[in-house]
Amino acid sequence: MKIETITIKDIAKALNLSYSTVSRALKGSYKISxxxxxxxxxxxxxxxxxxxxxxxxxKNKKSRCIGVVLCSIPNSFFAEVISGIESIAYSQDYLLIIxxxxxxYEREVKNLENLTWRSxxxxxxxxxxxxxxxxxxxxxxxxxxPIVFFDRVTDNIKxxxxxxxxxxxxxxxxxxxxERGYKRIATVTSSPHISITRERLExxxxxxxxxxxxxxxxxxxxxxxxxxxxxxxETAVESLLQSNEPPDALFTASDRITIGTYSLLxxxxxxxxxxxxxxxxxxxxxxxxxxxxxxxxxxxxxEMGKLATELLIQLIESKRxxxxxxxxxxxxxxxxxSST
Amino acid sequence: MKIETITIKDIAKALNLSYSTVSRALKGSYKISxxxxxxxxxxxxxxxxxxxxxxxxxKNKKSRCIGVVLCSIPNSFFAEVISGIESIAYSQDYLLIIxxxxxxYEREVKNLENLTWRSxxxxxxxxxxxxxxxxxxxxxxxxxxPIVFFDRVTDNIKxxxxxxxxxxxxxxxxxxxxERGYKRIATVTSSPHISITRERLExxxxxxxxxxxxxxxxxxxxxxxxxxxxxxxETAVESLLQSNEPPDALFTASDRITIGTYSLLxxxxxxxxxxxxxxxxxxxxxxxxxxxxxxxxxxxxxEMGKLATELLIQLIESKRxxxxxxxxxxxxxxxxxSST
DNA sequence: TTGAAAGCGGTACCAG
DNA sequence: CTGGTACCGCTTTCAA
Numbered sequence: 001m002k003i004e005t006i007t008i009k010d011i012a013k014a015l016n017l018s019y020s021t022v023s024r025a026l027k028g029s030y031k032i033s034x035x036x037x038x039x040x041x042x043x044x045x046x047x048x049x050x051x052x053x054x055x056x057x058x059k060n061k062k063s064r065c066i067g068v069v070l071c072s073i074p075n076s077f078f079a080e081v082i083s084g085i086e087s088i089a090y091s092q093d094y095l096l097i098i099x100x101x102x103x104x105y106e107r108e109v110k111n112l113e114n115l116t117w118r119s120x121x122x123x124x125x126x127x128x129x130x131x132x133x134x135x136x137x138x139x140x141x142x143x144x145x146p147i148v149f150f151d152r153v154t155d156n157i158k159x160x161x162x163x164x165x166x167x168x169x170x171x172x173x174x175x176x177x178x179e180r181g182y183k184r185i186a187t188v189t190s191s192p193h194i195s196i197t198r199e200r201l202e203x204x205x206x207x208x209x210x211x212x213x214x215x216x217x218x219x220x221x222x223x224x225x226x227x228x229x230x231x232x233x234e235t236a237v238e239s240l241l242q243s244n245e246p247p248d249a250l251f252t253a254s255d256r257i258t259i260g261t262y263s264l265l266x267x268x269x270x271x272x273x274x275x276x277x278x279x280x281x282x283x284x285x286x287x288x289x290x291x292x293x294x295x296x297x298x299x300x301x302x303e304m305g306k307l308a309t310e311l312l313i314q315l316i317e318s319k320r321x322x323x324x325x326x327x328x329x330x331x332x333x334x335x336x337x338s339s340t
Numbered sequence: 341m342k343i344e345t346i347t348i349k350d351i352a353k354a355l356n357l358s359y360s361t362v363s364r365a366l367k368g369s370y371k372i373s374x375x376x377x378x379x380x381x382x383x384x385x386x387x388x389x390x391x392x393x394x395x396x397x398x399k400n401k402k403s404r405c406i407g408v409v410l411c412s413i414p415n416s417f418f419a420e421v422i423s424g425i426e427s428i429a430y431s432q433d434y435l436l437i438i439x440x441x442x443x444x445y446e447r448e449v450k451n452l453e454n455l456t457w458r459s460x461x462x463x464x465x466x467x468x469x470x471x472x473x474x475x476x477x478x479x480x481x482x483x484x485x486p487i488v489f490f491d492r493v494t495d496n497i498k499x500x501x502x503x504x505x506x507x508x509x510x511x512x513x514x515x516x517x518x519e520r521g522y523k524r525i526a527t528v529t530s531s532p533h534i535s536i537t538r539e540r541l542e543x544x545x546x547x548x549x550x551x552x553x554x555x556x557x558x559x560x561x562x563x564x565x566x567x568x569x570x571x572x573x574e575t576a577v578e579s580l581l582q583s584n585e586p587p588d589a590l591f592t593a594s595d596r597i598t599i600g601t602y603s604l605l606x607x608x609x610x611x612x613x614x615x616x617x618x619x620x621x622x623x624x625x626x627x628x629x630x631x632x633x634x635x636x637x638x639x640x641x642x643e644m645g646k647l648a649t650e651l652l653i654q655l656i657e658s659k660r661x662x663x664x665x666x667x668x669x670x671x672x673x674x675x676x677x678s679s680t
Numbered sequence: 681t682t683g684a685a686a687g688c689g690g691t692a693c694c695a696g
Numbered sequence: 697c698t699g700g701t702a703c704c705g706c707t708t709t710c711a712a
Contacts, residue, residue, distance in 0.1 A: 007705055018683045023707060031681055050457050054403065055705035058394040058688050073426060074419040083413045086440060090451075095458060097435050100426060111430075117390045118435060263626050284624075286603050291631030347689055358699040363691060371697055395689035398704050683712080688705105695700080 006047050015043060026051075057119070066312060067115035068098045069108065069125040071226070077255050077283040077301050078126070081150065084305020085124060092313055094121075103225045105130035112136050122146035122316045124308050127154065129191035129226040146315035150308040152194040160311040162328045164299045166196050169332030170203025170251065173279045173297050177249045178211045180340055182277055186219035186247035188236045188261055190226040190254050197222075200253045200281070219247055227256025237264050249273075249340070252280030259284065262294060262339075277340045293337035300330045346387050355383060366391075397459075406652060407455035408438045409448065409465040411566070417595050417623040417641050418466070421490070424645020425464060432653055434461075443531075443565045445470035452476050462486040462656045464648050467494065469531035469566045486655035490648040492534040500651040502668045504639045506536050509672030510543025510591065513619045513637050517589045518551045520680055522617055526559035526587035528576045528601055530566040530594050537562075540593045540621070559587060567596025577604050589613075589680070592620030599624065602634060602679075617680045633677035640670045 012022045017036065025032050025040035026049075043049075057063045066089055070078050082098060089096050097118060099111035108128045115123065125137065125147055134154055141147050141157050153161040177185050187204050190197045205215050221236035223229070233256075240247055250265075252258040258280030262272075270276050272292055279295040287294035307328055315322055352362045357376065365372050365380035366389075383389075397403045406429055410418050422438060429436050437458060439451035448468045455463065465477065465487055474494055481487050481497050493501040517525050527544050530537045545555050561576035563569070573596075580587055590605075592598040598620030602612075610616050612632055619635040627634035647668055655662055 009705075019706080020684080020708080021682055023705095024682090027707090033681060036681085052398070052705050053458060054394055054398040055688090056707085058392070058398050058690095059705080059707050061688080063394070073423045074416065076414065076416070076419075079414040079416075079419040082438075083440065086413060086438065090439070090454075093454075095437050098422075098426065098438060099430070100423065114430075114433075118393060259626055259629070262629055266629060286599055289599070289602055289606060289630045291629060291633075293631075348691095349689075359690080360692075360700075361698055364698090367691090373697060376697085392689050395704090396691085398688090398706095399690050399692090401704080681712105684710090686707105686709085688707090691703090693700105693702085696698085 006049050007052065008049075011040060011043055011047070011049060015039060061119070062121055063095075063119050064093060065095045065097055065118060065120045066309070067112075067118070067120035067123045068096060069101070069111060069115070069123060070099075071101055071103050071126065071128050072228070073098065073100050075255060076285070077151075077299065080283060080301035081126075081305035081308075084302040084307075085309045086305075087302075088306050088309035088313070094309075094313065101128045103129045103228045105133075109136050112140070116140060116145070120145075122148070122312045124312055125149050127152040127194055129194055129224060129228075132193050146312060148308045148312040148315065150304055152196055154195065158325055160308075160315070160325050160328070162304050162308040162311065162330070163195070163199075164304070165329050165332055166199035167203040167206065169281070169297045169299070169334070170200045170253075171207045172332070172334045173251055173295075174204055174207035175211070176295075176334060176336065177251070177277060177279060177340060178207065178213065180277070182249035182340075183213075184216075184219070184245055184247040185213075185249045185251060186216075186221070186240050187251040187253060188221050188223065188233065188240070188257050189252075190222070190257065191224045192222055194226075197253065204251060218243060223257055227254055227260055230260055233257055233260040234264060237261055241268075247276065249277040249279070252278065254280075255282045255284065258282040258294070258296070262290065266291070272339050279334075279340050287335075287337065290337075290339070292339050295337045295340040296335050298333045298335060300332075304330055346389050347392065348389075351380060351383055351387070351389060355379060401459070402461055403435075403459050404433060405435045405437055405458060405460045406649070407452075407458070407460035407463045408436060409441070409451060409455070409463060410439075411441055411443050411466065411468050412568070413438065413440050415595060416625070417491075417639065420623060420641035421466075421645035421648075424642035424647075425649045426645075427642075428646050428649035428653070434649075434653065441468045443469045443568050445473075449476050452480070456480060456485070460485075462488070462652045464652055465489050467492040467534055469534055469564060469568075472533050486652060488648045488652040488655065490644055492536055494535065498665055500648075500655070500665050500668070502644050502648040502651065502670070503535070503539075504644070505669050505672050506539035507543040507546065509621070509637045509639070509674070510540045510593075511547045512672070512674045513591055513635075514544055514547035515551070516635075516674060516676065517591070517617060517619060517680060518547065518553065520617070522589035522680075523553075524556075524559070524585055524587040525553075525589045525591060526556075526561070526580050527591040527593060528561050528563065528573065528580070528597050529592075530562070530597065531564045532562055534566075537593065544591060558583060563597055567594055567600055570600055573597055573600040574604060577601055581608075587616065589617040589619070592618065592622075594620075595622045595624065598622040598634070598636070602630065606631070612679050619674075619680050627675075627677065630677075630679070632679050635677045635680040636675050638673045638675060640672075644670055 025037045101107035150162040223232040282296040365377045441447035490502040563572040622636045
């Protein structure tokens with residue numbers, strides 16, 4: 001089952017040294033004679049010595065594991081984030097434990113229990129749409145477990161955050177709509193609990209206000225489960241279309257909602273953009289192929305994963321407690337196609 | 341850092357028992373009096389006892405980790421597979437280590453080294469397009485490491501395999517094209533090294549032959565990196581279009597190739613399906629939205645992940661060496677839309 | 681600079 | 697049925 005089961009003791013025996021000497025030599029630890037250190041290192045590498053991680057972990061209470069908490073792996077945005085996380089974790093010899101909660105608070109809590117049981121060294125977290133109570137994270141954080149939030153973050157736990165420029169990205173999209181002459185701009189957005197919804201709404205309102213257009217609350221529709229539940233999207237879109245003054249443009253605030261809405265409008269045979277325009281956050285690869293090609297706001301998902309992981313590893317490996325935390329903001333890109 | 345650090349020794353002390361008794365009681369091991377067992381279990385659950393996995397692993401040489409080897413996490417097909425894997429792993433308390441190799445043989449080997457160093461209990465593998473030499477897997481398998489191959493499999497290592505019905509799926513797609521009256525059916529496919537390419541080609545040829553149509557080797561174009569490299573797709577499609585008798589229908593053999601080809605044809609302004617029809621394997625969520633809606637062959641990706649993981653866990657937990665292996669074949673679904 | 685020994689948290693064998 | 701103890705592989709005092 002195991003390969004190359006060569007341990008420190010084997011080396012010690014072979015070289016006629018004590019375990020501890022070998023251990024120290026391998027870690028390049030201080031007071032060890034140059035010669036023995038070299039000798040040990042050489043023997044080790046020749047025999048492909050690899051420290052037993054279980055033993056190390058047991059001893060140091062470090063697992064070199066990073067726990068990842070997010071809503072859905074196949075979601076194209078998160079899949080890309082994971083890929084970014086993997087790229088850094090791989091290069092730094094960290095292992096990834098990925099959990100998905102499907103936007104369920106309950107599963108988020110259960111996954112978290114599992115992760116801590118596995119004694120992860122740190123956590124990369126994007127909150128579920130259902131999550132309001134943060135005490136499960138707060139508790140761990142208070143106990144000193146490094147956490148970095150990404151995408152759907154919170155201000156209530158003092159740590160690093162990596163987010164998209166949601167306000168700016170949305171602002172640009174709405175301004176673009178306004179400049180194209182759309183007058184009644186509605187939005188189908190995600191759960192009001194999560195940060196990205198609040199920020200995207202802020203960008204939406206900011207743009208409208210700045211251009212002297214009214215903010216109409218009837219034009220703001222929420223999907224409590226961020227588009228996981230198609231019914232929620234349907235209800236939202238339906239009620240917009242049925243209203244006295246149906247919107248002439250839609251801003252959809254997440255990948256799933258964008259695709260869902262587009263699909264719905266297409267099915268209803270509405271002419272895009274003549275009858276209704278659509279611009280939305282989406283990280284799907286080829287919105288070019290859509291009919292008509294979809295104007296999107298793209299996020300740097302891969303980059304987000306990388307950055308969050310780098311920050312987390314910094315926290316994990318920092319000798320002294322970190323007290324100043326960063327909020328990294330990643331730019332978005334508005335790609336104008338024919339749906340607006 | 342750690343939570344609830346309650347160990348077996350704590351329980352033993354509190355209950356005035358020996359470590360071993362507590363250990364046995366917790367495992368529901370045979371000879372233990374009903375009463376002490378209950379007492380221990382109750383105390384344990386009241387105090388949220390969770391065995392230390394590091395210690396357990398160190399002792400039993402089991403890590404409850406499953407290593408996953410695949411080419412690309414954000415690929416929609418694999419992202420769904422991973423989701424399926426996660427669902428089973430989660431429910432059985434296994435941990436997932438996911439690696440991606442971006443179709444590079446070298447990275448596949450390096451990832452594998454990493455995984456074995458982490459002493460995973462088993463491996464779920466989908467081969468990279470570059471992989472021809474299997475000795476890195478063979479070596480581990482010979483040493484008794486359970487492996488289940490999925491999607492891109494090999495016959496040369498005797499173990500479970502979970503695959504899509506590639507032959508049947510392709511056959512249906514090609515038959516569909518023939519029935520629609522297409523005469524010159526070409527295919528853009530993946531690397532000739534991997535099983536899915538061979539099988540899909542077999543289905544392609546089988547259908548043509550069965551319907552009395554010639555198999556023209558010039559109509560078969562390979563993308564050695566399975567569509568990771570856009571240039572390869574472009575070259576393939578270009579040379580088909582430039583040929584003396586350009587095809588009137590295209591069968592694209594993987595998710596990336598399908599999307600890439602479609603994108604290319606659209607950009608060139610070719611009328612689909614009038615000038616050229618397209619049918620392809622694809623697991624992207626909404627090919628309905630494409631222009632025109634894309635006829636696809638869908639695979640049960642989530643199901644594949646689940647099944648492979650179930651088989652792997654069976655292997656891992658089997659008391660006696662398993663000698664008879666299964667080859668599970670999952671059905672495909674041809675969804676006809678307007679591109680054919 | 682090196683060695684001996686304790687211990688991380690569990691498991692399993694051997695006695696009793 | 698229960699207790700004592702060695703040991704998994706490594707790290708880290710404490711002595712020498």
